[in-house]
Amino acid sequence: MIPRERGPECSFALSTFDTLQSCIRFHLWNINSHPEYEHLRKIRTRGCSPYNPIELAQGLNTYSEMGYKYVNKVVNTIERCNLQTYDSYELKRDQTGIGLLTASSS
């Protein structure tokens, strides 16, 4: 989707999603595949679970034009909102079933 007031010199566009789930799915896929997130993926590969989100956030320097200012913003928000609390959260057991393709079921 192209914003109505986008300047002629700009080339950005917006993505729209029918559902929140598809938005999140796209976001994860983007992080796992886009060349701009290679830095983040390398940080993740070097580490081990549980990962440190503050460390991972350093790989978001190309996510925004703000660069490392954006990284700092993300880090500050994670810390201020204590979002790491959610690292240990899980779906209820009977709800983790998935319907994705597997080699044994395909």
Add this chain to the structure above:
Amino acid sequence: MGVMLSKYKYYNIWKGIMSPEIASLKILISMLIIAALVAVPSRSPYQIEENVDKTVDFTQCTSLPKEFREIQDLDQRKRVLIDTLLPLVLKENEEIKSLRAELLRIKKTSFYLTTKEMRFIEDLAGHYKVKGVITAPCSMSSLLGWTSCRRLLCSLRLLLSPDGERHALPSRATISLASAIQGVPV
């Protein structure tokens, strides 16, 4: 068509793009969405109310509640946002983890890949835009930063079998394979 390919090279591709658990990423995702939707105040910190058993119900929410925009209190807005998004992020996380588990299962249970297993890996590689998994070893080497796989892949390309049987690798390829595997911690 039977296929004889090392599962190790696939494992390492995915090791590059998918770590065992991306639990912390859900925080990151939540953060990005929060940043997009809510101006984070510099005043009082938002304190999460801890769920005792740390489990959440998955409900397929297609959108935020209608009244979301009308919520004036920022802490409450964040609460609603996180309550809505967290189960969806966790669900997505579970799906990725299950795909990874399948890859690891393939790695553990079979030295050579069946056609189904190869198709599964190819589908995943396509989904994650990992180019040239089979046909362009150079690009994969570049992706992995793992130069030793080039020789291995060149050898393996020659080993595609026309039938459904699993075959032993010729000695030359076995040497290449062993060499590659040696440098790759399981």
